[in-house]
Amino acid sequence: MIEKNYQPADIEARMSVVWEDSLAFKAGRPDRRDAVPFTIVIPPPNVTGSLHMGHALNNTLQDILCRFERMRGRDVLWQPGTDHAGIATQMVVERQLMERQQPSRREMGREKFLERVWQWKAESGDTIINQLKRLGASCDWSRERFTMDEGLSKAVVKVFVELHRDGLIYKDKRLVNWDTKLLTAISDLEVQQTEVKGSLWYLRYPVEGKIFSPDDPASFIVVATTRPETMLGDTGVAVHPDDERYQKLVGKHIILPLVGRKVAIVADEYSDPEKGSGAVKVTPAHDFNDFEVGNRHGLRRISVLDKEGCLDLLDNEDYLRDLPEGASQFAEEFHKVDRFAARKRIVERLESFGFIERIEPHTNMVPHGDRSGTVIEPYLTDQWYVDAKTLAKPAIAAVRSGETTFVPKNWEKTYFEWMENIQPWCISRQLWWGHQIPAWYGPDGKVFVAETEEKAVSHALGYYVEQEVITVEQGREMALDRNKREGFITRDEDVLDTWFSSALWPFSTLGWPDDTPEVKRYYPTNVLVTGWDIIFFWVARMMMMGLHFMKEAPFSTVYIHRLVRDEKGAKMSKSKGNVIDPLSLIDEYGADALRFALAREAAHTHDIKLSSQLVEINRNFATKLWNACRFAEMNDCVLPEGFEPAKAKEPLNRWIAHETAQATREVTEALEAHTFNEAATAMYRFVLNVYCDWYVELAKPALLGVDGPLRAETRAMVAWARDEILKLLHPFMPFITEELWEVTAKRDGLLALAPWPLKPAAPTPEQLAVAAGPTDPLISPVLVMPIFDHADFTDPKAEAEIGWVIDLVTQIRSVRAEMNIPPATLTALVLAGASAGTRERAPRWTEVIKRMARLSDISFVDRAPDGAVQLLVRGEVAALPLKGVIDVAAERARLDKEIAKADADIKRAESKLANEKFVANAAEEVVEEEREKREAALARKAKLLEALERLKQAS
């Protein structure tokens, strides 16, 4: 028995257990061994994170696809897992230590700290997994992976070693984006450019050999800068080669104010005569452009900041070199002053000597760290890089060739644009939580990269023995004893960018680098579902790594969905306080309601504006479905063994078969095209406007009437259509449908594993090759295919009959409402001059029409009686004799309005048909359609005029 009230929480808790116990989502189930696989890898959420609305959308869409394909008989692997999320996780744990006033990361040391992070992972790591389960995600949970698992770490090391061996990973000293708060390098992608209001300072740099005077423009050159404090590291001034103003100065020098360093004036096209003063200061160690300019002109790189972004002048050999007497006093004064304080003080100092010409307000884009929020400093350090440019080539080609396609397609352009301008990827991070780089250094800094410490050490010792740096004996001792080699051979302290391991996710989770059956069977995956915000971070890098190591793109389709925003369209963020928690929505309305809401909104063009009201509406839909099933149950609607809907006799039952087939085709096509919103909308409409509004209502007389073939067939059909609905809705609303399937449909086996109503297209030979066995292709023996062919079924005759009933009832209702006839007042219906067809079918519907349209009686006459309201239903007159009840003037106005409409239709059709060009150029069926419209409108008008005439006679 179905419970009276729909209580999502109870159902969801119960169904989760049922699915888990039955291993319904396990990949490679015995009954699917011969089936074609379908694989999706989950975008791994942060292991210590919790479910937000973006996850809810992302995983709902993946689950819809997985459940759909599972029902279509595929062997589905939805690979779940979590990401170690280096910086984010390390920050969380460090913050926790601080809050609890425990020793800091550095105080406890690397080993202790890592223990602590693992502990934190153990405590909170399955939070998000449990939340995904609550959403209904049908992942194969037995295969859950973590990016720092042993297996995945093995993959990371192998990839690093091989890319290094092939020269695609290298170490380089160049400018990186340095986070002065987190004290690590970050990649370009982790830098966010933010508009900041600041100033543009115009500095006077005295020309060497001239006596500086603010009043003598010939004695200095003006450079403009937004970062005056970096002037301490200037090693050049650049002017444009064609800039006549400065041509005489090229090759000469300026004397850097405050510092006293002699700095060359060089000609370089980087300098733009239109900008600032046309001359630009060059600080190769603190600006990406200046770095390049410096390289071109062999300028020195002087780093004047330390890791924390403070001036670092004393003991800074680069800075102190070639300075005149007394300069170190300045260095002493400014040493360890923070960069922003230094800016202020240096400007003041420059001003006091007349070195500042003017200051303009200026807005510019300033790089900020996406995690720390602090201003990112271009900083000169040694880091590891991936040669992304080389790896990008096959990744670009794979999308060009169509091996991988983006949905919607316009994202390909974004992908190409980025890939074609890709920069070296900085992969080393000065953190502790992550995959430590498998590189070891000898005393001379020589690097040894190997898969294990043992291998690296043996290479290194062999090398140093050969170089006679150490003796054979020393080498042997060091090889055997860790302590003995400490300080001689040391491991790189850094870890890899989190996205490095994520890039391997589509194959590392399957067991690569081992040659596992899973790799063979499930790679490449079918669809990747993700938001556009991580195309660069993740999708592009998976493409590069997948193609390089597996020789095949990791997925054939990349489905890009939009973001979920709050109801006003603002991005959800903790600071704004507008975050909607999916879990609380699930608590309140149920996971099915949330899922259906998201699916219905998941169109390509807009971000989703989510409100609790939206979810409520969809909960109401679930309730409606619930009650419709209760109705079926209360009327003993069960599907008899061997029932064949295509052989139904009753027009109403044939009609619902017709409508169900159509809805099935719509939903299937939409899901195949990944247009989730269309699929969900089609179901919404079918369930409410077809099944509930009309089929159930029209079936009531039969169900409540006498026992007999009509009642039996209708009961079977109500149950059959309900079952089809449950199947079609299951990918969207798995919990409620599974519950109803079990409780009321009383069918064997899980709905999650039941066959989809529409038979899928035959698998391709390639797909078959992946299936394990030689037996029938797609569908395993236990899956009984549907007995009803939705692909072809159609019944225009049934449609004509039921359509007539629907139109008649609708029109009577409408006119009754218009005429303010109270529902309690029953009226008679007279079918005037009815056709043979109408006379034949009307008796079947007498009762239902009477009930639905509030009629006392239905009769046939040749002519509509005088003073009746006359309706035109599918070309025939249906009259409500309401003489004395109706307002004749109002009725006349109504008819006039109808006639005017008919006239407009006639006019439109005729003017088209009178247009020779239209008749000549338009498609034949369009022209024919127009003729039919004209005829229909003419007939309608004639009948309406007749009706009007009769009305006049009556009054």
Added chain:
RNA sequence: GGGCACGUAGCUCAGCGGGAGAGCACUACCUUGACAUGGUAGGGGUCACAGGUUCGAUCCCUGUCGUGCCCACCA
């Protein structure tokens, strides 16, 4: 500076070469034998603007205005 979207009913959005759609909101009516988490009916739109292509444009093209987003090293 380059690129990508989007301006359709009061609101949120579908649609996309041949008579403008949904949900919510609104109005009126209805406790009818699954459902008030409901039902029935109704009002409401020069589909941003201007050109062009076409027999025909909300839909395709160009431009204008407006909105949002992404990328970029501009002093």
